[in-house]
Each structure stands twice: as C-alpha cells, then as structure tokens.
Amino acid sequence: MTFVEPVSIDIEDALKPENKELEPDIYQSCHVVIAAAFGQMKITGSLDASLKASAMAAIACLDRMGVHLGWGDGKPSAILDQLRTDLAAYAQ
DSSP states (O other), rough: OOOOGGGGGGGHHHTSGGGGGGGHHHHHHHHHHHHHHHHHHHHHSSOHHHHHHHHHHHHHHHHHHHHHHHHHSSSSHHHHHHHHHHHHHHOO
16 A cells, blocks of 8 residues: 555546556545544544644545545445544544
8 A cells, every 4th residue: 555645635636547546545545544533532632733634634535535436325424524523523
C-alpha cells in the first residue's frame, strides 16, 4: 500500500478509469487516518488539530468515493455521517 494523504486527494480525478489502480490505496489510506484519529482520542483523550482535519478530509473522501462508485445505495453513508458528527463535536 502507498499512503495517500486524504487532504491532497482530488477524488474525481483519482477515480477516473485510467487511475483505477489508486482506488485501494486511497480507500486504505482514508481508513488508516480515521482509525488513527479515533484511536488518539480514545488513548490520549486529545486530538491534534492536523489529525482532525485529515480525518475529516478522509471521511469526505470516502463519502465521495462511495457515491462515485455506487457503493450501497449510491448515497452518502450514514456511518460516515456519524463519524463526521462525532469528530466535529470533539473539542479539547
């Protein structure tokens, strides 16, 4: 896996047919960032602002990816929406 920073992803460009090989790296990178953010909150009781921003970008990226690729019902994910709400509500 090649890590792809979610903040830097232009998802519409990345998901063009000629870039199909990037899809697994983007998907995994987004999940890694989200897991790191929630892990940091649970373990340390705090969340770095830069990690929070990256996690919010990762959630948005996965949501756009799901809609673009027609995952589920082709609508934004309720689970990702809840993750977004939980991260946005977290303040130190």
